[in-house]
Amino acid sequence: MPAPDEAALDFLLNRRSRPSKTLAAPVPDREQLGPILTAALRSPDHKKLEPWRLIVLERPALRRLAELATERGTALGRTPEEIEKQRAAYATGGLAVAVICAPVDNPAVPEVEQILSAGAVCTALLNAALAAGWGAQWLTGWACHDRVFQQDGLGLAPREFVAGVIHIGTETAAPPDRPRPDPATKIAWIRE
Template identity: 60%
Template sequence: MPEANTAALEFLLSRRSRPAKTLTTPVPTHEELEPILRAGLRAPDHGKLEPWRLIVLEGRAVMDRLADLAQVRGEALDLDAEKITKGRSQFDMGNLAVVVVESPVIAEKVPEIEQSYSAGAVCLQLLNAALAAGWGANWLSGWPSHDRGFLSDGLKLSPRERVAGIIHIGTEKAAPPERPRPEMEKKVTWVSR
């Protein structure tokens, strides 16, 4: 019988993302963030392609710049005021975030969709590592994450790159209530033959 890591399993069974609007300062220092980043980079990576990279957004100056860019891009796209406000809000509230950038590699044996899944795995690894380290964390995206103008002007992404997620990390000011979870009976199918 394998030896169980009960503490890790219990963490996974009870983990809960923290709403980004409840995150505040202090945020992790570079030294505190480094093991979280290392854990994120240990995500499943079929073919050892590393089809992703990370951009750490830290401090008010970069967050304010990105919030303003979301405003400008939203207006240029003729989005309604509510959508613009929502698009810029994660940067207005944010103090530290890690952007997971999909950087697909041309590889005959590894389809691009599997590379996208790997980038999503990096997002989840970062989220769980931040929570395990005692920080509050939330995985967001939003329309700016998919707007080519925002991506090229704000994050300097190449035309082939996309944002898989933006992981906000900070100190939680309020613990969120538990939410309903999927029922196994409705989501799991057992196949024995």
């Protein structure tokens, strides 16, 4: 019989993101962020391709991205509400980590597996931040999918894209938990 890690399982059964708009200073410093980033990089990775990288966005970078989101939203014809939502996600943040999917050519590992690995990095980063006692939320939004925003704002190469932006800070409010999936409707058992 395996020896369960009850604390880890309890954490996973009860974990919940904290809305980025409820996160404030202080944010983790480089020393505090180090183990969180290291934990994220321990994600499943077929053939050890490392088809992802992390960009830590500190306050000045987030402000610059807020301005770029406003410019790009206007150029793309986004509604004022859509522009403000994206602008605010960056303008109010104190620290975020962009997880960049950087697919690698390898005939043994389909690109979809590499994309899923980048998603696993997002999940691991989010959970590591929460486990370390910080509030955190995984966001994207239309700006993350805009090629100009990706290139000019984050310096992404042509095949790279944003898998997620994990906002991290001190939780100031805990909204009520949201409804969770009913396992009976999402789990199938196949015996034969």
